[in-house]
Amino acid sequence: MNTLLTQIINGLHVGSVYALIALGYTMVYGIVKLINFAHGDVIMVGAYAALTLLTSAALPFWAAALLAILFCAALGVTVERVAYKPLRSAPRISSLITTIGVSFFLQNSVQMLFSPTPRPFPIRINVPTLVVGNLKVSGLTFVTILVAVALMAALEMFVRRARMGKAMRAVSEDLQAAQLMGVNINTTISMTFAIGAALAAVGAILYSTAYPSVSPTMGAMPGLKAFIAAVLGGIGIMPGAMLGGFIMGVAESLTKGYISTQLSDAVVFGILIVVLLVKPSGILGRHVSEKV
């Protein structure tokens, strides 16, 4: 019983990171209907940015984290302006390939700047371990889940209440109609990319503190899993991304604990396939009937 609880808590830990990253996928998909394959590499860039600021610039943790997040947000906006915006009216597959190109570009630039060998990530947060009864929860796990949940709640509030949040929802519902109503499409899309990339940077820092090794290809696997989490919950739906992230994390952790480490990815993909076959629009997705 105790191990089960520990596994579930570990799952929630990694799941909350997936959820943060998944939000970026789902927001971008919801607004421009684009699967942003470069999102996983934003995680990697965020981790490297934090690493550099911590080691070379020797900044305190909070400053390094904040700057890394801002850097990623700027990167997200720049990439959107330079590479995706010109292709907004092009065939969707072209934009998809462009995101893959951007992904390669980010990976290889970082590889050139920092060499392909993995680097250790200096952990600078010291949180005491939490003991509840005979259950030990590492302080890091607790902080990660707390930060993730707080950010998600803040984002949900932002999208529901703030003017920009309303604009985002309007654009994702109908881009042209929103434009006619005076919503500035470009600013809204830029903002979406900025928020998505900033959340990815937070995810990156949390992920690197849990798995303290940073390499140019580190973004691929968490990126892919977060993407699956977004699809699982219903792509384009924000609470879905959070739910999907937690489900993915827990499923992965339980498979690792009880079945086999090698098969944990297979189970994750298996869940994805079953969900897509049973309810293609995802767990929280609405069924949209096709107009002929």
Place this chain on the structure above:
Amino acid sequence: MDAAARKLWIMNAAALAAVSAALLLAVGTGMVSPYIQDVLISSLINIIMAVSLNLVCGLLGYLALGHAAFMGVGAYAAALVSIHWKVPLSFPLALLMGGVAAAVAGAAIGVPALRLKGDYLAIITLGFGEIVRIIMNNMPILGGARSLRGIPRVTTIPAAYAVVVVCVALMFTLGRSRHGRAILSIREDEVAAASCGIPATYYKILAFTLAAFFAGIAGGLYAHNMGVLNPNRFNFDRSIEYLVMVVLGGMGSITGAVIAAVVLTALPEILRPLSDYRMLIYSLALILMMLFRPDGLLGTAEFSLAGIAGRFRRGRGDGG
């Protein structure tokens, strides 16, 4: 066959014969180094992969992100046949079995997956592709992550070239046949096609299975070229590589896929002197290509000798 068609046929046959003769002569006389021969074989294998993926992505218009998995299934099936069955003509048999195994996998995945459309199909093929890779990694008979060794290295340029010719010719004839037009009509509008009596599900699965079949044969060629197989060679990145070839060539253009496959196989090799910058240039080229030619090199058009000849004739007429 009318006169124009006969003339076209003769022209294409002559061009094919000339290219074949040049290739075989160059290889036979030892004019090209083993290194270039290796690049040539890889190009030929990639042509088969790109052209077969083009059937699903270009002609059928369904985005599939798991094509490398079929290559993997074919590669392992062919390798096992070669290793365990000591019969005459085992290489062609192995290739065929590789193709059949991949086709079976293609049908098994296609039947559930093709109920979905668009991005969802892309995601589910991605999921299936990764699952196939993970299963291959965990099967003791395949050697798993420790690799399968001892596959006879019998893939030659003529053998790979022959498969390419058959594959490309079949794709062209399929594209112009009743079945090809049925597949195209599904791309244009599935609902309309179905309401005109085209069995959409049948054709979708047919296209998917056929593409998997050729991917399997390409896998067989790959296995017998490398001599060693590792499941992680058939991952998501590789599927993306083939998708990039199809898109760069122009979705739906068979000759475009061929050209893109050759260029994208040769380009990293040509850029090898730049070592560190090579992948950076490759990724920039990809982005710029998409920004300035979002429809790919050829769009949906085909490179054809008749078209060039026609242009010359028209040009003379206009100028004269």
